[in-house]
Amino acid sequence: MPVSASDPYDLAVIGAGSAGLAGAVTAAGLGLSVALLDAAPQTGGQFYRHPARAIGAARPEALHHDWAAFAALRRRLERSDVRHLPGHHVWAVTQEDGEQWAVHAVTGADGTAERSVRVRARTVLLATGAYERQLPFPGWTVPGVVGAGGAQAMLKSGLVLPGKRIVVAGSGPLLLAVASSLAVAGARVPAVIEASGYLGYARHPRALAAHPHKLVEAAVHGAALLRHRVRLCTRSAVTEVHGTERVAAVTVTRLDRDWRPVRGTGRRIDCDALAVGHGLVPQIELATALGCATRRTTDGTLALTLDALQETSVRGLWAAGETGGVGGTQLALAEGELAGLAAAARLHGHPVHEGRLRALRRRRDRMRAFAEAMAVSHAPAAGWTDWLTDDTEVCRCEEVTAGTIRAAVSGLGAHDARTVKLLTRAGMGWCQGRMCGTATACLAAGEGAAEPPAAHRPVEPPAERRPLAVPVPLSALAASPDEPAGGRPDTAPADGD
Amino acid sequence: MARTPAELAGANSGAPFEITMDGRPVPALPGQSVAAALWSAGILAWRTTRTTGRPRGAFCGIGQCYDCLATINGEPNRRACLVPARPGDAITTQEGHGHARIGV
Ligand code: FES
Numbered sequence: 001m002p003v004s005a006s007d008p009y010d011l012a013v014i015g016a017g018s019a020g021l022a023g024a025v026t027a028a029g030l031g032l033s034v035a036l037l038d039a040a041p042q043t044g045g046q047f048y049r050h051p052a053r054a055i056g057a058a059r060p061e062a063l064h065h066d067w068a069a070f071a072a073l074r075r076r077l078e079r080s081d082v083r084h085l086p087g088h089h090v091w092a093v094t095q096e097d098g099e100q101w102a103v104h105a106v107t108g109a110d111g112t113a114e115r116s117v118r119v120r121a122r123t124v125l126l127a128t129g130a131y132e133r134q135l136p137f138p139g140w141t142v143p144g145v146v147g148a149g150g151a152q153a154m155l156k157s158g159l160v161l162p163g164k165r166i167v168v169a170g171s172g173p174l175l176l177a178v179a180s181s182l183a184v185a186g187a188r189v190p191a192v193i194e195a196s197g198y199l200g201y202a203r204h205p206r207a208l209a210a211h212p213h214k215l216v217e218a219a220v221h222g223a224a225l226l227r228h229r230v231r232l233c234t235r236s237a238v239t240e241v242h243g244t245e246r247v248a249a250v251t252v253t254r255l256d257r258d259w260r261p262v263r264g265t266g267r268r269i270d271c272d273a274l275a276v277g278h279g280l281v282p283q284i285e286l287a288t289a290l291g292c293a294t295r296r297t298t299d300g301t302l303a304l305t306l307d308a309l310q311e312t313s314v315r316g317l318w319a320a321g322e323t324g325g326v327g328g329t330q331l332a333l334a335e336g337e338l339a340g341l342a343a344a345a346r347l348h349g350h351p352v353h354e355g356r357l358r359a360l361r362r363r364r365d366r367m368r369a370f371a372e373a374m375a376v377s378h379a380p381a382a383g384w385t386d387w388l389t390d391d392t393e394v395c396r397c398e399e400v401t402a403g404t405i406r407a408a409v410s411g412l413g414a415h416d417a418r419t420v421k422l423l424t425r426a427g428m429g430w431c432q433g434r435m436c437g438t439a440t441a442c443l444a445a446g447e448g449a450a451e452p453p454a455a456h457r458p459v460e461p462p463a464e465r466r467p468l469a470v471p472v473p474l475s476a477l478a479a480s481p482d483e484p485a486g487g488r489p490d491t492a493p494a495d496g497d
Numbered sequence: 498m499a500r501t502p503a504e505l506a507g508a509n510s511g512a513p514f515e516i517t518m519d520g521r522p523v524p525a526l527p528g529q530s531v532a533a534a535l536w537s538a539g540i541l542a543w544r545t546t547r548t549t550g551r552p553r554g555a556f557c558g559i560g561q562c563y564d565c566l567a568t569i570n571g572e573p574n575r576r577a578c579l580v581p582a583r584p585g586d587a588i589t590t591q592e593g594h595g596h597a598r599i600g601v
């Protein structure tokens with residue numbers, strides 16, 4: 001334990017979801033002093049998102065799988081010396097004089113409390129999770145169209161639904177989970193529209209067989225969908241939303257193998273909301289700003305390159321969970337624990353418990369293989385850009401249309417997302433390309449160009465380097481150099497909860 | 498079978514309180530975000546875009562997309578999906594932009 005308040009922590013963990021929690025309690029259990037920073041008012045991350053205590057949910061587990069695993073972690077956290085810093089929006093991690101890190105954050109429910117905090121630490125574990133990948137289509141900005149993960153998040157934390165009759169669409173295993181929780185919570189879900197097939201899984205029988213847990217999960221969702229008479233339509237997509245002030249209906253169209261709409265197959269489904277998403281993208285900008293090496297995952301997203309013990313290519317900076325490639329909560333738990341063990345071994349020269357290490361690594365490798373098999377089955381194929389009309393908005397923040405981007409590509413010779421961004425402002429708005437990055441990169445790469453097989457087609461990341469990971473009030477930026485350089489923030493504001 | 502999410506989760510919060518959306522009263526549960534309170538009142542849009550003036554509300558639900566920006570008690574550009582509702586909060590439709598306070 002540090003002896004004075006100005007000493008750095010041994011480990012700063014960024015993100016209090018499954019990976020970060022597992023890493024923090026593991027490291028603290030081995031004697032490290034740990035600070036755990038998270039933007040949310042309470043722990044759990046996205047998977048274990050749950051209502052604030054004030055809502056008085058007697059059964060928060062009703063909307064969750066494996067709640068027991070989270071409850072156990074939370075108990076371990078409460079009994080530990082980990083300093084939990086909720087409501088801390090981390091906007092940068094920097095390295096100070098070689099060996100030491102500084103984690104910079106702004107506080108408050110939405111980062112506007114204008115208190116600037118700097119936490120110093122000897123090592124850092126990045127467990128920032130992922131956000132949803134979106135592909136645009138006509139009408140996707142109409143109110144009532146929400147992210148599939150967004151609908152899930154609002155349901156888990158606020159106990160609300162965006163409508164009464166909600167179509168769920170996109171691709172990836174998350175859709176089934178979202179549809180089943182919406183239906184269980186009282187929404188009518190007429191259909192789940194999945195752009196891929198599930199046949200891809202059959203090509204990975206070994207990965208599937210090694211994961212009874214995943215099969216059970218799928219069966220649970222499947223049963224809920226059957227019970228609520230939810231139809232699953234594969235190889236289809238929502239290609240248009242009807243309504244101006246809010247969603248009135250959607251058009252669902254069959255897709256060919258390359259995700260091109262099949263002419264004449266459109267049919268209308270009445271609904272008052274659409275929950276849509278195409279898988280998840282690792283949230284890694286804090287690491288890429290430091291120059292950490294990255295890799296393409298099987299569905300074309302960018303993830304951190306990690307060694308056998310979860311360390312990034314930058315010494316002293318570990319990563320766990322979705323930052324190393326989207327793989328779900330079980331994988332995140334194993335990786336967080338591995339990273340915690342590794343950081344403790346580095347700092348304290350603890351001989352790592354070999355048996356535990358081997359078991360964790362075996363589990364991790366198996367689950368990674370499964371996740372990658374699953375990802376490849378749901379990777380967007382090149383033909384999806386045929387869903388776009390010229391006036392479809394691609395960049396929601398800057399209201400840049402597909403037509404404008406196509407003109408920049410064909411007329412002005414832009415061939416990458418960066419050039420398109422400079423010419424059109426796509427990706428320059430509030431979200432810094434998180435919502436439109438995939439689409440812009442695909443359009444910039446040019447339709448009809450010679451491409452690798454669809455599933456392996458690289459998709460450029462939303463923005464590999466952002467100067468600041470979250471928008472920061474200018475006053476906070478201006479104030480930050482005056483903050484005490486001590487490892488311990490003076491106070492830990494706990495907003496909300 | 499649950500008919501509402503609150504029933505499903507066995508929510509037993511304190512008494513609902515009131516916030517307003519453009520002057521219209523909207524009930525909120527303690528612990529709910531501003532966006533959640535608006536959704537449960539059937540309000541899905543509380544911002545208009547800068548260029549085309551189209552309506553927008555919450556999209557990502559987790560603080561990433563900035564579609565849910567609202568003016569809360571006179572302060573623009575608050576992410577309604579993150580900000581907890583407090584009794585008496587006055588939410589007003591945010592029109593156009595409000596880049597003034599934010600870097601990036
Ligand atoms: S809904 Fe995306 S930031 Fe609030």
